Amino acid sequence: MTASRLHVAVVAPPFYEVPPRSYGGVERVCGWLVDGLLAKGHRVTLVGAGEPRTRAHFVRTFTHPQPEDGPDVAGVEIVHTARAAAALAELAPDVVHDHTRAGPLTAPGRAFAPTVVTSHTPLRGPEAASDHLRALNPWLSLVAISDAQRRDAPHLRWAATVHNGIPVDSSPFRADKDxxxxxxxxxxxxxxxHLAMDAARAAGRPIVLAGCWTIPEERAYFEAEIRPRLASDVTWLESVAGAEKEQLLSRAACLLFPIRWHEPFGLVVVEALACGTPVVALRAGAAPELLEDGVSGVLCGDPGELPAAVDRATRLDPATCRRSAQRFDVSAMVAGYESVYRRALDGFRHTTSRTAPTNPSA
Known part of the structure; x- marks a missing residue:
């Protein structure tokens, strides 16, 4: 290893390929990170499932991506973690960068490299998952994807905040909107x-729904709340990806993002801005961190404000939205992680003992 070139092992979840062919936000971020690190001259090993879809050295844990909603999802994560740990012990990279839930469990036994962990999950609300991170915190360089996520878990020892990044300049910009x-x-x-559909209807605008369910609870929600609202002013495209997705984002008058939970980031918000498309969002999760209210989008305090916000958002300048997205370019993400890696390595090299702390849960 030299001061300028690292061997970084990026461990992705086992549920989608990297980058994914359609859905898979974490996997898309992993793909952009891998490409960005390679472009900076680093050596990268990617650990994941399915086929190799980047230029990095690839370690396959499963022949095919695994279901993320099956009865044995915990078993899948355990097998993925075990196979990844065995491969990493043989490769001995300079830094292990884990994006999975179970993978951090192997950090205390890793004597050859520090472990950087990015938390992509909510840390507040019914889906919060932070107890294992707290127990393992002394062995991790823990990275948040937003300051909002850090505020939701102030009991964790955070190494940094690194926003998710996208290749902004590769996004299709369009000033004239549909x-x-x-x-x-x-x-x-x-x-x-359903709030997005109601807001569009109240604002007198047709809406395009581009999305699908991934678990049974989401299918039940579709049948109860979405299907009854389908009408001639709604176009449902199910899942979209690639050029079709980018064209939708660039053509839309605005993107609706009425989240009802503590979403730790919101990649689609940044993707819309990069296309010059303003965003209307509820003031929740990381949305206020991603949007400049009245500049690149409109933030609302409750759903009743959404229809008027749609009209306001459509008058915002697309070029300003595009400039706002530059804060979240992939180059900024790569630079942020490079800094985290080097600090983790400095701390790792200066640690004289690899024994467990006396109070690891503190």
């Missing part, structure tokens, strides 16, 4: 899809 508004994401009650 009349429709867009919802793009999972069909989930937490995402407030």
């Amino acid at each position: 009349d429709f508004v867009l919802y793009l994401g999972r069909i989930s009650a937490q995402k407030g899809v």
Whole structure:
């Protein structure tokens, strides 16, 4: 290892390929990170499932991506973690960067490299998962994807905040917008899809729904709340990806993001801004951190404000939205993680004992 070139092992979840062919936000971020690190001259090993889809050295834990909602999802994560740990012990990279839930469990036994962990999960609310991170915190360099996520878990010892990044300049910019508004994401009650439909209808705008369910609870939500609202002013495209997704984002008058939970980031918000498309969001999770109210979007305190916000958002300048997205370019994400890696390595090299702390849960 030299001061300028690291061997970084990026461990992705086992549920989608990297980058994914359609849905898979964490996996897309992992793909962009891998490409960005390679472009900076680093050596990268990617650990994941399915086929190799980046230029990095690839370690396969499963021949095919695994279901993320099956009865044995915990078993899948355990097998993925075990196979990844065995491969990493043989490769001995300079830094292990884990993006999974179970993977951090192997950090205390890793004597050859520090472990950087990015938390992509909510840390407040019914889906919060932070107890294992607290127990393992002394062995991790823990990274948040937003300051809002850090505020939700002040009991954790955070190493840094590194926002998710996208290749902004590769996104198609369009100044002239169509009349429709867009919802793009999972069909989930937490995402407030029914609120987006109601707001578009109240604002007199057609809406395009681009999304699908991934678990049975989301299918039940679709049948109860979304299907009854389908009408001639709603176009449902199910899942979209690639150029089709980018064209929708660039053409939409605005993106609706009426989240009802503590979402730790919101990648689609940044993707919309990069296309010059303003965003209307409820003031929840990381949304206030991603949007400049009245500049790149409109933040609302409650769902009743959404229809008027749609009209306000469509008058915002697309070029300003695009400039706002530059804060979240992939280059900023890569630079942020490079800094985290080097600090983790400095601390790792200066640690004289690899024994467990006397009070690891403190």
